[in-house]
Amino acid sequence: MTRFSTLLIANRGEIACRVIRTARRMGLRTVAVFSDADAEAMHVALADAAIRIGPAPARESYLNIPALLAAARETGAEAIHPGYGFLSENADFAEACAQSGITFVGPPPAAIRAMGSKAAAKALMEQAGVPLVPGYHGEDQSDATLRAAAARIGFPILVKASAGGGGKGMKIARDATELEEAIALARGEALAAFGDDRLLLERYLTKPRHIEIQVFGDTHGNVVSLFERDCSIQRRHQKVVEEAPAPGMTSERRAAMGKAACDAARAIGYVGAGTVEFIAEGDTFAFMEMNTRLQVEHPVTEAITGLDLVEWQLRVAAGEPLPTLQPAIAGHAIEVRLYAEDPSRDFAPSTGTLHHLALPEGEGIRVDAGVHQGDAVSVNYDPMLAKIIAHGTDREEARRRLLRAVTQTEVAGLRTNLPLLRAILANPDFAAADLDTGFIARHADALLAPASAAPRAALAAAVLRLLRDEPVTDPADPHSPWGLATAWRLNGEGWQDFSLMDGETTLVVRAHLGAALTLDLPDGAARVEGARWDGDGLTFRLDGAAIRARVLRDGDALSVIVDGATHDLRHRDPRAASGAADSAGGRVVAPMPGRVLQILVTPGDAVARGAVLLVIEAMKVQMRITAPADGTVAAIRCAVGDLVEDGAELVTLETPAA
Template identity: 70%
Template sequence: MFGTILIANRGEIACRVIRTARRLGIRTVAVHSEADAGAMHVAMADESRLLGPAPARDSYLRIDAIIAAALAAGAEAIHPGYGFLSENAEFAEACAAAGIVFIGPPPAAIRAMGSKSAAKALMEQAGVPLVPGYHGADQSAAILREAADRIGYPLLIKASAGGGGKGMKIVESPADLDGALALAKGEARSAFGDDHVLLERYLTRPRHIEIQVFADSQGNMVHLFERDCSIQRRHQKVVEEAPAPGMDPARRDAMGRAACDAARAIGYVGAGTVEFIAEGDAFHFMEMNTRLQVEHPVTEAITGQDLVEWQLRVAAGQPLPLAQDDLRIAGHAVEVRLYAEDPARDFAPSTGRVEHLRFPAGEHGIRVDTGIRQGDAVTIHYDPMIAKIIAHGPDRAAALARLSRALAGTEIAGTATNLALLRAIASQPEFRAGAVDTGFIARHGAELLAPPAAAPRAALAAAAAFLLAERTSRAAADLADPHSPWAAATAWRMNGDGYQDFHLADGEGVRVLRAHLRPGGFRLDLPDGAADVVQHPGADGALALRLDGRAFAARVLRRDDHLTVFVDGASHALRLADPLAAANTEGPAAGRILAPIPGKVLEVLVSPGDVVARGAVLLVLEAMKVQMRITAPADGTVSAIHCAAGDLVEDGMELVTLG
């Protein structure tokens, strides 16, 4: 076994590899960009090496710098994680040339499956069923349009060189093809350095099912069963589970054999995933990912195996730990991905400092993989995934029950996230029944992406308790004489009952809460009636309250005038409102085009004086590897442009002004 390995990645996968390496007694070397100097994976490793500036192309994608770091640190092997250089044949070859073991498949296997087009051609020759489509080398506009007409609409454009939803677009009609092709090719070029795309028929209610395969250098190969990854947004996975709901043994065996056959056809060694799309009784080969997958923990949960350990052993020349007949499915596992993104804004990535982060600690059957700690920043430079929360139970119902409890116990503040969406999915009746497909989120969007409900009585009571305690401590600290009557925080009034008013903006409205202090608590006048609130000492910074005869715990965080209240497995955003401030009735001017998220301007397509129609593309913005076309909301004339190609812009910055 290796004595020292370098991990050519960041975030949760780097932390994940370090944990297994530490258990096996292997020394680890982390690499990092300037932006990640204080990151969690750097702190966990035995040693770390700087690669370069924050952009991935100047750090995590620099093969020369990574090889140099490995040689300087005495690393015998490099684990590429997933993403970045994990499926880069040139990187694998550079490792070999430097005398370093690449913990992954041979370069030839990476090349065979690194191009979706070439992989489909190979599978077609092997007789593996494919979705009707075009995966040819000719990328001329005329050939692509001709192929699209032959395939029919709706169709799917996919980047040939990569995955993760980058360079993937659904085209509903011929009129949308040119624009979608331009976006897909732009994203593919930016993410993978290759704008080659393929076209295939877009199935309307498919399931995304993948098979985990593993092979060693002695010719042994197994599959570790399947994962259902159907619930997606922006063609990226949000929920994964193993085994797939409703999978019968005959189909599992057939898909497992097909996956192993595909891997054998390219001389595969190491961990890989063969992805299929299934609809009705048929399944079709989509692609093979020649690396470990983000969702590997659900496979580990149901098999009891550590797949990173398997990778290390295979790369060290050892045989697979188990044969196919030794592998069994034990229970059910579900994984959800917690992202820094705003589902209400079409899942736009979100940036910011994670000011508060708590995961359920010590919950039976719960695993959390993360590379983020409280206080860390989510930046525009890298993927916005914060954590993976994995629940395992003796059956699917038990796993989902544990998942729901874990999500209820997860708290995060400081950046927008999809936590509320994950909670909604976990409790959605069709999901709980196993009725999933790739259109699940879109089909149930009105339910899953509903605007936040008004804060309940418990949240308002917690906010009032927090503000009263804050006022008490502040009043005592502000005065030199604590015995002064002005230091009293009892809301005393000369001619009546003492009370304290709090004006809290909740969504579009303002709630006025009146708290009358009482021994051990207060009486709270709420919009829907008064209630007595009793307060007890809380644990770990939480509030212990009793309201309407019900005891509960809550946590309140304050940033400036903004409060975040965590209670009953949900979070509620409130804001202290000034009752004397004039109402701001002026919204943003209709002609001001603002950046929807922080990002980089790739291209400005208009000039001052241009007359544009509603829907015309004004510029292209890229953030976290996703390209977005910023369009005109109405007919108008471009009166000013406030950015240029290459500029980094903040959320809400004015980009273009229309007259």
């Protein structure tokens, strides 16, 4: 490979790290780019060189084509890998690279344009005779035309952004009354994420599977299928669990879908890695879209084929032909995406600092991460922290390995979807491969249940940490029992009460500090023995049962990790002054951190319950904030463009007296 020796990665996070590792193994010099929010990020430290490209907002940094090209020139990069997301499917970027004499590691601009618009791609596939889901993908984007098309297609309707992917700009309208809001929200998200608010409509199938084919083309006219992936487990139309091969796939259907995908790629002169996505229900399948880039879920294909897809992207970009042998399927692989979000709050993004992060290891386990412990997760970018992949000789072995790996994963400092991932992998229907895109919604009661109360082991571990951290009140005589702020008594057994907040519930645990430690827990007394600390790690016996835990403390906040689950508690110190209670009456607060996009009311406006007050955006998702009750707007506490924290007051309402 001689066409280039220095590669700039025009992306961030996990994919930037992924590309850097392969490129360095191949002997290439790597250049990372970063925004102000990413100056200390993992991909910056991993690359051979790094260069700043702008402020935190993506439009001013990772989507800034002139800045990226200038960075390539300044660092001597002869090639640019766009990763996925951002500019990876931007034909103008690919064209600008070519005009600057820089190799774009991806398909030619014409292929990107042919498939970059979902509407145009469907029209192209329709001409080629590829089956399509009933829908509308026309140029007329007026509300009236979309309403008429929806009535003709029949509800439920899926409203989709014509550009982009990743679940952004996708909304379901189950009837005509929901269509107006779905169109408005989809347009807003599409414009914010892709700079293009064109939409298409599709009939929303009730129990479909999402199956995609990994294709690869080279500049010598070769196109090959690297088999399928099942990506049916989704939330908000964004994939959460992916696997290869697809369960239940017959060799005949694999051949038919592979041929259709390769025909689609040949029709547009495709070069590099791409994915042709199909919706399948019963014995039929229909074309949805083609992603002209590497996909987040590519590791499961790598696991079953033994290929490094990034390596072949780089080799094809350098003009090399694809290998002549068709790889065979070896075993089964499953991947889960670890997100900073709270599934119990409608998947609201979670921001904050990763005070603790422990990722799993083991046979058949691969982790692709873009963050490390101590990193801050902001509202500016996608909330994915890492991908955890398991490979086994069959699906059940891969599932068991992945379930163990997810249980071993530890995160503290922000909410994640770890409980959801564990619940999915342990679900009997998932184990039986009973899959479709409605899986999470259908099992919502089990998968999205609010966090359970902290178990007795977590409460005991929290008390042990508080006992360990009790300060000495007389530094001049630290060994004196009278210098301790504990429950030591001169005569008789001492005890000490610890008040712990578990969500909105206050629990009082009494610790009896006699010859042995006994705790009065909510479900009865427990004996604690053999407590040993190793930093934040703790082992002890609770009524004879061995417990392994990790307890992280930040002031009065305690994060207790037991059996892979994180329990967030708060210590209420009776010696500390109590603050005034904060009444939520009449306060409309942010349900998640984000940026204020629109304010639709002014002080003095009378509003009804459910009226939209403002719109906020976090991690490319828009949310309408509505009035919780009838009332009058007393004050607006934010402005358009403001970054607001979770729980920040946005609007004050005066509500009628009860």
